[in-house]
Amino acid sequence: MKRKIRLALVLAAMMAAAILLATAGQGLSQSQSPRPEPQRYLGVQACAACHAEITEKQQKSMLAKAMQPVPDCQILTSHKELKFQSGKFTFEIKRQGNQSLYTVSDGAAQISVPLLYCFGQGKSGQTYVYEYNGAKYESRVSFYTAIEGLDFTLGYAKDIPANIVEAAGRQLSVDETRNCFQCHTTGSTANRQLNLEKMVPGVHCEACHGPGEKHVAAMKAGEKAGAGMKKLGELDGDDINQKLCGDCHRSAEEVFELPNRAGINSVRFQPYRIFHSRCYSADRRIGCTACHDPHGDLEASAAFYDSKCLACHTSKNEKATADRNAKACPTGKSKCTDCHMPKIDLPGAHFKFTDHRIRIAREGAPYPN
Ligand code: HEC
Ligand code: HEC
Ligand code: HEC
Ligand code: HEC
Ligand code: HEC
Ligand code: HEC
Ligand code: HEC
Structure with missing residues (x-):
């Protein structure tokens, strides 16, 4: 089954690259894809035991850090107070212990929410995901390494928010949220449902190689070297x-x-x-x-x-x-x-x-x- 790209949504946001990012994803069916949905995910540790060198290198790469939960987020740890002003709106991210509080104000109304997830390493931008009224939101402002500070998330600069909730960010649909995690983390999805308990932040071995259960069992049983793994090198x-x-x-x-x-x-x-x-x-x-x-x-x-x-x-x-x-x-x-x-x-x-x-x-x- 090929998932349809939701054209209507995309059209409504033609200029919004961030929205394009979110809706354009996942065009391939799992049967076509050499990267099957990670279901029986064993985690990096299971691979490290036999592939120490690759694991050490991979864990330091950008891909492995494509998403970090706020307590571990390097940028928010090293930037304890971030502020951005545009017109009447003030955006602020303040570190409190191992949490970060996001506060947006228009001079009259104000909204304050704890951030949950840091998407991207900041080199080309880091965007935050938080929860409000039970739904997930993408922050209207992002961190950029080049300016060492906040600016509008790509695609939002010309958008005029109708109220303070919209000023803080954009509500993500269930599908969009799942897609964000599917591309930025490993093992987050089972049967097309987002499962944040199983999710490991960042792109690790099994995101590309597929679940390792069969392979590890085969290796432990002394089967032919490499058995049970897709041959990505081919x-x-x-x-x-x-x-x-x-x-x-x-x-x-x-x-x-x-x-x-x-x-x-x-x-x-x-x-x-x-x-x-x-x-x-x-x-x-x-x-x-x-x-x-x-x-x-x-x-x-x-x-x-x-x-x-x-x-x-x-x-x-x-x-x-x-x-x-x-x-x-x-x-x-x-x-x-x-x-x-x-x-x-x-x-x-x-x-x-x-x-x-x-x-x-x-x-x-x-x-x-
Ligand atoms: C189809 C997969 C996919 C989806 C869905 C996706 N991303 Fe990404 N994202 C990527 C890739 C790949 C990159 C690296 C782009 C590059 O550097 O060329 C990236 C980069 C980023 C960056 C770094 C800045 C940038 O724009 O390059 C941020 C921030 C980000 N994504 C946030 C998100 C958020 C938030 C969502 C959900 C609303 C999301 N992404 C959904 C694949 C995805
Ligand atoms: C008990 C030891 C062991 C464990 C655990 C293990 N592997 Fe392997 N793996 C091997 C051996 C041995 C080979 C064959 C020699 C080689 O390529 O290093 C291999 C080969 C591979 C290959 C190459 C397959 C090919 O033929 O192209 C990949 C990819 C791979 N392993 C990934 C993983 C991943 C991912 C994990 C963790 C989920 C993992 N391995 C866990 C022992 C192991
Ligand atoms: C599971 C999703 C996923 C897959 C599969 C994936 N990538 Fe990425 N890749 C990302 C994301 C997300 C980022 C953005 C990381 C960030 O900005 O934090 C990224 C970033 C990168 C970067 C930029 C790293 C840097 O230091 O700037 C390169 C290069 C890259 N990917 C190459 C590849 C190659 C080559 C493949 C295929 C072998 C691949 N990626 C497969 C999600 C993926
Ligand atoms: C012919 C060589 C070549 C091939 C093939 C190639 N790239 Fe690149 N890629 C580069 C170069 C050069 C850079 C820039 C490196 C730099 O200056 O930092 C780059 C940078 C990137 C970046 C970092 C973001 C950016 O825009 O600078 C990503 C992500 C990336 N490549 C992904 C991919 C993916 C995915 C593929 C396969 C579709 C791919 N590349 C194929 C040469 C290549
Ligand atoms: C971004 C996708 C991606 C991620 C993440 C990834 N791999 Fe690979 N891996 C590949 C590709 C593609 C190949 C095929 C060889 C090549 O083209 O370099 C490969 C090859 C391998 C091989 C066999 C060839 C070799 O270089 O020895 C092993 C073993 C392996 N990977 C283990 C791992 C382990 C362990 C991890 C996690 C620590 C991991 N890979 C993470 C894409 C990935
Ligand atoms: C200083 C810039 C520059 C660098 C460096 C450069 N090129 Fe070019 N290249 C050009 C320009 C300009 C043309 C078009 C020449 C013309 O049409 O008069 C060109 C043309 C080409 C063509 C087309 C030739 C044809 O006859 O159709 C190829 C292939 C090519 N370059 C490959 C390369 C490769 C490979 C390298 C590195 C070894 C390289 N270039 C380095 C500027 C550059
Ligand atoms: C897998 C082989 C392959 C690789 C790798 C490759 N090229 Fe090419 N390239 C070709 C072929 C084949 C053509 C078209 C026929 C020709 O010009 O000889 C071409 C055409 C071009 C042209 C002419 C484009 C045009 O529009 O007329 C340029 C410029 C060029 N290559 C530059 C590069 C550069 C720079 C790199 C490395 C970043 C690179 N190529 C890597 C095979 C390759």
């Missing part, structure tokens, strides 16, 4: 981009269904962007894991990626081979990504996203959607 570029990583990073198929394909906001949907690269349409070998270690940190130096490009592209005066048959660059020899994967400044995001539509980016040319 997936082709297309399955990695559009299914494994695309399950959370938004597949091309999902983005195609969005109005205006999300416009410039689509720069955050790498599987969609790369789908349009000539590199990818001409040679489907290029998957996310060609450039990114799924267990490690994002590599920031442009030089690191050169060898990835040169795995297909020849250099000048070099003869093409069966594997390396793409053209040489007439302009540059190194730091290929600096010119061909431009950084795009998303208004209000306080972060430049890397355009995964690998291309010849001409000065002043419009963003190819």
Whole structure:
């Protein structure tokens, strides 16, 4: 069964990237997805026993911290008082012990709620989820590392709230809430129901590899090495981009269904962007894991990626081979990504996203959607 993207909701919020984020998710059926719903989740500790090195590395990565409950939240621990003012509205987040209190005031009315969850590491924004009147809400303000402080959550800057409850944040539907947790945590969902008791904050082993129960039992029973685990290393570029990583990073198929394909906001949907690269349409070998270690940190130096490009592209005066048959660059020899994967400044995001539509980016040319 393919879940339908709720177009009506998306349309109502065309400019709201945060809303796009929430509703666009989960376009693949579980049977198509190489990442099955984590049900018999064993937890990272179960894997650490035999995969110590990978576990140590993975647990330090951004992915492992994609969501933190407020008591453990690094940003709120190191920023004990945050304040933001816009027009008559004041937004404040104050640390009290291991809790953080969110207070919004318009000069007359005021609302005060404890925050529960920190979504995102803050590099490109951290948004808060809290409960009000039994429902979950997404905070109207987010923390951004680039400004070391609060600003509107992406998509909210032009929105004028009708009352103080709306000023504090947006109510999330049950589906949206489940989707937030499904992409930012591990083992949160069983039979499509959110189960916060089973949820482990962040993206860990079984979020990508699937539940480990069968594998661990097989290993303990002395069966063939690796038995009971999906062989993710054997997936082709297309399955990695559009299914494994695309399950959370938004597949091309999902983005195609969005109005205006999300416009410039689509720069955050790498599987969609790369789908349009000539590199990818001409040679489907290029998957996310060609450039990114799924267990490690994002590599920031442009030089690191050169060898990835040169795995297909020849250099000048070099003869093409069966594997390396793409053209040489007439302009540059190194730091290929600096010119061909431009950084795009998303208004209000306080972060430049890397355009995964690998291309010849001409000065002043419009963003190819
Ligand atoms: C379909 C999966 C998916 C859903 C659903 C989802 N996220 Fe995310 N979220 C991601 C991914 C993937 C990133 C990393 C984007 C990047 O860096 O390119 C991300 C990044 C973020 C960030 C960092 C800032 C940014 O905008 O890049 C925040 C904050 C965030 N999400 C909050 C939320 C909240 C709150 C919800 C629910 C309302 C939510 N997300 C729903 C997958 C998802
Ligand atoms: C009792 C020891 C043991 C435990 C516990 C264990 N593994 Fe393994 N696993 C192995 C061995 C042995 C192999 C084969 C050699 C290798 O790739 O390291 C393996 C292989 C794998 C592979 C590669 C499969 C392939 O063929 O491509 C993955 C992925 C994997 N394990 C994930 C996990 C995850 C996730 C957990 C935790 C839920 C886990 N393992 C727990 C012993 C274990
Ligand atoms: C279960 C959902 C999920 C899956 C599956 C997933 N990601 Fe992510 N990924 C996220 C979220 C959420 C973030 C945002 C983390 C944050 O901002 O805190 C993220 C962030 C990232 C980042 C940015 C890290 C940084 O340091 O800025 C990279 C790179 C990345 N993912 C690559 C991948 C690759 C490659 C795959 C497939 C092998 C993949 N992801 C699969 C959810 C997922
Ligand atoms: C973001 C998705 C993702 C997460 C999270 C993840 N893996 Fe992997 N893992 C992969 C992919 C994809 C491969 C296939 C090999 C490759 O492309 O690098 C892989 C390969 C492996 C392998 C076999 C190959 C190797 O490198 O030895 C093992 C073992 C493994 N993972 C264990 C783990 C453990 C243990 C954890 C948690 C601590 C974990 N993985 C978390 C995506 C992930
Ligand atoms: C899997 C192989 C492969 C990889 C990896 C790869 N490319 Fe390509 N690329 C191709 C092929 C094939 C074409 C199209 C035919 C040609 O130009 O030779 C292409 C085309 C291009 C073009 C021309 C685009 C256009 O619109 O005309 C640029 C620029 C380019 N690649 C840059 C890069 C950069 C930079 C990297 C590394 C970040 C990279 N490629 C990685 C295979 C690859
Ligand atoms: C040809 C190499 C290449 C491939 C393939 C690739 N990336 Fe990237 N990615 C990069 C580079 C370069 C950066 C920017 C690193 C930096 O400057 O910090 C990046 C950054 C990111 C980021 C951090 C946010 C941002 O916009 O800077 C995420 C998330 C990400 N990639 C996810 C993916 C996913 C998911 C896939 C597969 C659909 C993928 N990448 C495929 C090269 C690649
Ligand atoms: C200083 C910026 C810059 C750097 C660095 C750079 N390129 Fe280019 N590249 C360009 C420009 C500009 C063009 C378009 C040239 C033209 O059409 O006159 C181009 C063209 C290309 C093409 C298309 C060639 C054709 O004949 O269609 C490929 C492929 C390519 N570059 C790959 C790469 C690779 C691989 C690297 C790294 C080894 C790289 N580029 C480094 C700017 C750069």
